[in-house]
Amino acid sequence: MYREWKVAGVPGGVLWRSVSGGGETRVLPDGCLDLLWSSRSGLLVAGPDRTAHLSRSAPGDRWIGLRLPPGTGPAVFGVPAEELRDRRVPLADLWGSAAAEVTERVEAALAAPGDGAAAVLAGVARDRLRAAGGPDxxxxxxxxxxxxxxxxxxxxxxxxxxxxxxxxxxxxxxxxxxxxxxxxxxxxxxxxxxxxxxxxxxxxxxxxxxxxxxxxxxxxxxxxxxxxxxxxxxxxxxxxx
CATH class of the missing domain: 1.10.10.60 (Homeodomain-like)
Structure with a gap:
């Protein structure tokens, strides 16, 4: 099960959520960076891939993500995109203790019905973009x-x-x-x-x-x-x- 929708305040941004049926997924390169929440791994950043990334998941694994268009991710995450190339990095590795506060907000939103957790990711990205003066x-x-x-x-x-x-x-x-x-x-x-x-x-x-x-x-x-x-x-x- 997968669905996606546009997000206000993050030009070109796309929110998505998914429940895995298990198995392997071939994720094609697209020049984008993603801010992800995983029921298995918590908050992650998916860097830009040069070739397809093969992702393996168990049935029922849940994902919520914000896909940032090419060129926008560095302003949100605060690091050059090449430092994240072909990598999946815990958000805490980039933001330190600030990632714990985002985790708390996401987990609180997950306890309620609706897309509140996705809204948290979008709000965090909007705030970071605003603080950075927008993407290049x-x-x-x-x-x-x-x-x-x-x-x-x-x-x-x-x-x-x-x-x-x-x-x-x-x-x-x-x-x-x-x-x-x-x-x-x-x-x-x-x-x-x-x-x-x-x-x-x-x-x-x-x-x-x-x-x-x-x-x-x-x-x-x-x-x-x-x-x-x-x-x-x-x-x-x-x-x-």
Whole structure:
């Protein structure tokens, strides 16, 4: 069981909750960072993945999460995204005793019906964003242009940065350089087209791959399996422990 909804006050943020049926979930990279509560592990931060993360859970494991769009997580968590790359980190490792107060608020909300625990996560993120002066605006612009298929060179020119400066800024904002982010976002765009019913050969052309074989290689490298394996009913970024 999984559902998600948008959150006010955190641009591009998405709240979600899930109850696991058990087994393994393949979590695809997306350039995002998540603030998570797990019935098994407590409060965690899921960093940006370069390749698919395989999560294993027991039946009945519960998850509540706030997914932060590319470039927003560093302003919330107070560390560069590259320090969290390919990692699941207890929130206490980043915030110390402040994480205990958040845990208490989440657990109190869980004792009542409704989505109060998710609201706690959203409120914490809003407060942290406000204190940080908001996310770096370059992050949203770079991610949007790359998601739309712009080249790294064109994107760098638009934001007024040289290639090396954009690479450094991207590692801090997204956890990896702009070329890696572009590959990840292109894969996700291609999979969205395929799930909408477009044939893979057409998907490859529309997404900017040389051909279907190129699409298949890229998806296999990033997701660990070919696109045909991913076109079964989608599993979300939930259970990202």
């Amino acid at each position: 605006p370059i992050g949203a612009h770079v991610a949007a242009r790359l998601a739309a298929g712009a080249t790294v060179a064109a994107t760098a020119a638009e934001v007024g940065l040289g290639p090396r400066a954009l690479h450094r800024r991207s590692r801090a904002l997204f956890g990896y350089g702009p070329k890696t982010l572009a590959r990840i976002l292109r894969m996700r765009r291609a999979l969205d087209l395929a799930r909408a019913g477009a044939p893979l050969a057409e998907v490859a052309v529309r997404s900017g791959y040389a051909d279907q074989a190129h699409l298949t290689r890229e998806v296999r490298e990033l997701a660990g399996v070919p696109p045909t394996r991913l076109l079964a009913p989608a599993r979300s970024r939930a259970q990202a422990s």
